[in-house]
Amino acid sequence: MLYDALIGPFTEFEFMRRALAAAIALALAGAPIGVFLMLRRMSLVGDAMAHAILPGAAIGFLLSGLNLFAMTAGGLIAGFAVAILAGVVSRSTGLKEDASLATFYLASLALGVTIVSIKGTNIDLLHVLFGNILAMDDQTLLVVAFNATVTLLVLAVIYRPLVIESVDPLFLRTVSRAGGPAHLAFLALVVINLVNGFQALGTLLAVGLMILPAGIARFWSRDLTVMICIAVVAAAVSGYAGLVLSFQTRVPSGPAIILVATVLYIVSVLFGRVGGIVRQLFPGRHLEA
């Protein structure tokens, strides 16, 4: 019975196996990016970027249908265009960068929805906005896996400057010029992973599998490496449990995955070892040192 509920869907249906593989690939690459987004206080920037890439992904979608490669390329171009435009406007006018980014991402979101709704159907629009990991074909799965591999390789290259820039940016600027390129490469990884999450979760929830696991990890460890591992596991568990939930209850897969991650987040907020509410209310007897 339990086997049928928890394992059966994956042994029986190929589309479920593909979806699980995609969820694990998204978890492996997206969760570490989410941890850095959170630690660099860029969680909402990630959310804004998810909206900002929509017109590019939509144009890619119009030209080649649900082809993840075209959508990734379009999303990357749109994401960088918005990031650069927001930066240029804030630096040349004194407007705060978050205000400038908010303006551009809203315009970008409106443009993206307009493009999809002019040329596509309502189903296409729903697909772009909310994704459908269950409809993933082999080619799309390969692109997701490729993007995840690229993400992990690039993250390994920029890991050291990224950490130093996050904790002490002035120090990095005095010893190296790696900070700027590392930040740009990191933004590119954010966009790549947002586009990667499109197919599974849609533009509105793509950032969820990056930020929620990071938030979960923050409540369980003070060590960066451990936090990244916890975030990856939390994202993978959310992906798996969300797929099972979706299969058994017919809840859409994207929201199901994010809802499971939200439950894990709430459990972490309550019972987490680092700053959890219960731990604060009942800290136990004080220590000797």
Next chain:
Amino acid sequence: MAQLTFHNVTLGYDRHPAVHHLNGEVARGALVAVIGPNGAGKSTLLRGIVGILRPLDGSIHLGGLDARDIAYLPQSAEIDRSFPISVFDFVGTGLWRGTGLFGGIGKAAREKILRAIASVGLNGFENRPIGTLSGGQMQRVLFARVLLQDASLIVLDEPFNAIDSKTTADLLALVKQWQGEGRTVLAALHDMEMVRTHFSQTLVLARGPVAWGPTAEVLTPENLMVAMRMCEAFDDSATACAGDDVSSRAA
């Protein structure tokens, strides 16, 4: 021989000068205190020296030093102490010059890091997250990182602010040790007694140089009064600066 040479340097933000027309030299191996009231331009000058801030005018010559030959200790407020990094890893970033992007931290490097942590009196703190340290302990960690950088020019921005006298004495001993090893040290400071006792050269700054030279000659009530009278000036309707009519002495 000069380690640092300022040629009519003006440093500031958005065309507004914070340090105006500074000329002079810092000899190799000198121990120089930079003093002045809040807003005098001390931190701005140090940022200019380490290359974080590009001069609005003039130039700073580093006596042939590479940027990686300079160790900079910023004010603690610039560091995100909520970031989950241990004392060991944070101090280890001081080895960047040798490790760069990909270099590994081998046994010898690990021992170096442990020695640096021990020499600032923080044995046993290696695995502590930096967010759990007191202000004085964090300052010791920053000094340990400077130690690892093994730099010829050391630039310290208010290194003894808000720390107890024992920590101050310990860290001051390190500064004296660095000078004894032939390194050049510049420190922005507020404690006049410390400057008088331990620093042979002093630059009194008040948005421009008030006086610069041997501490005993420079640290006079008159010079300090001039510096104290310094007024903040940030005027968007100010006219463009006419030139460099301010003279200063070389250390």
